[in-house]
Amino acid sequence: MAVELKNVTKVYGNGSVKTVALDDVSLSVTQGEAVVLMGPSGSGKTTLLNIIATLDRPTSGEVYVLGVDVAKMPERKLERFRLRNIGYLFQSYNLVPYLTAEQNVALPLVTLGVKKELALLKARLLLELVGLEKAAALYPHQMSGGMQQRVAVARALAANPPILILDEPTSNVDPDNASQVLGLIYVVNKLFKSTVFIATHDPEVARIATRLVYIRGGKLYETVEPPRRELKVDVERAAAVYEKLKHIDELIGI
Numbered sequence: 001m002a003v004e005l006k007n008v009t010k011v012y013g014n015g016s017v018k019t020v021a022l023d024d025v026s027l028s029v030t031q032g033e034a035v036v037l038m039g040p041s042g043s044g045k046t047t048l049l050n051i052i053a054t055l056d057r058p059t060s061g062e063v064y065v066l067g068v069d070v071a072k073m074p075e076r077k078l079e080r081f082r083l084r085n086i087g088y089l090f091q092s093y094n095l096v097p098y099l100t101a102e103q104n105v106a107l108p109l110v111t112l113g114v115k116k117e118l119a120l121l122k123a124r125l126l127l128e129l130v131g132l133e134k135a136a137a138l139y140p141h142q143m144s145g146g147m148q149q150r151v152a153v154a155r156a157l158a159a160n161p162p163i164l165i166l167d168e169p170t171s172n173v174d175p176d177n178a179s180q181v182l183g184l185i186y187v188v189n190k191l192f193k194s195t196v197f198i199a200t201h202d203p204e205v206a207r208i209a210t211r212l213v214y215i216r217g218g219k220l221y222e223t224v225e226p227p228r229r230e231l232k233v234d235v236e237r238a239a240a241v242y243e244k245l246k247h248i249d250e251l252i253g254i
C-alpha cells in the first residue's frame with residue numbers, strides 16, 4: 001500500500017476555538033493510483049495533503065506512507081524520508097528566492113547527491129516540458145505567479161518521487177500551460193508509476209484521476225472508482241517525454 005490513513009482526525013486550536021479540519025478519515029491508496037481530491041474552500045484538502053506529505057501530524061489516528069508509520073517518526077528521520085520519497089507542490093510554491101528557475105528545479109536532485117551538471121540537465125528538460133525553457137535563468141521575483149507555479153511543479157517531479165502531492169497545480173496557469181502541466185503529471189503517474197495526490201477545483205485535472213474523492217467539512221466521500229477519462233494528452237508526445245526523462249535518469253543514476 002502506498003498510503004494508508006486510519007481514522008485520522010486533525011483538530012486545530014484549543015480551548016474554545018477549535019476547528020476540526022479532518023474528521024475520522026480513512027483512506028487506502030495503492031502504488032500508481034492518481035487520487036484527485038475535490039471540495040469547497042476550507043474543507044480540509046490542504047490539511048489532508050500535509051498529513052500525507054508528513055509535514056503535519058494528525059491529532060489522532062494512524063498514517064502509513066510506503067508502509068512506514070510516519071505519525072510516530074521523529075522529525076529528523078522524517079526529513080530524509082520526505083526528501084527521498086515525496087515530491088510536494090505547495091499552494092504558495094515556496095521557491096527559493098535567491099536561486100534561478102533551473103537551480104530551484106535541480107535542488108532536490110543536488111540535495112540527494114546528484115552532480116550539479118546532471119541535475120541542471122534534467123531541470124532544463126523539465127522546464128522545457130512545462131513550457132519554460134526560456135525562463136531557466138530567471139529568479140522567482142522575475143516570473144509571474146503562473147510561471148513560478150510551473151517551476152514548482154517541475155521541482156516536485158525532479159527526483160521521481162514515488163509519492164507526488166500537488167496542491168492546486170493548475171490554479172494560476174492559462175489553459176495551454178495547464179495542459180502541459182497535466183501532461184507531465186500524467187506521464188509521471190502512468191509511466192513512472194508514481195502515486196499522485198492532487199487537490200484541485202479544476203474539473204480538467206479530474207481527468208487524470210484513477211480515483212475521485214470529495215471532501216466536505218473534513219469528511220471524505222469517495223465516489224465509485226471512475227474510469228480514467230479521455231485526457232487531452234498527446235500520447236506520442238507523452239511517450240517522447242518519457243524517453244527523454246528516462247534517458248537523463250539513466251545518466252543521473254536515479
Ligand SMILES: Nc1ncnc2c1ncn2[C@@H]1O[C@H](COP(=O)(O)OP(=O)(O)OP(=O)(O)O)[C@@H](O)[C@H]1O
Pocket residue numbers: 012013019020021039040041042043044045046047048
Ligand atoms: N494552521 C491552522 N490553524 C488553525 N486552523 C487551520 C489551520 N490550517 C487550516 N485550518 C482550518 O482547517 C480547515 C481546513 O483547512 P484547509 O486549508 O485544509 O482547507 P482546504 O480545503 O485546503 O481549503 P482551500 O481550498 O481554501 O485551500 C479550515 O477551516 C481552516 O480554517
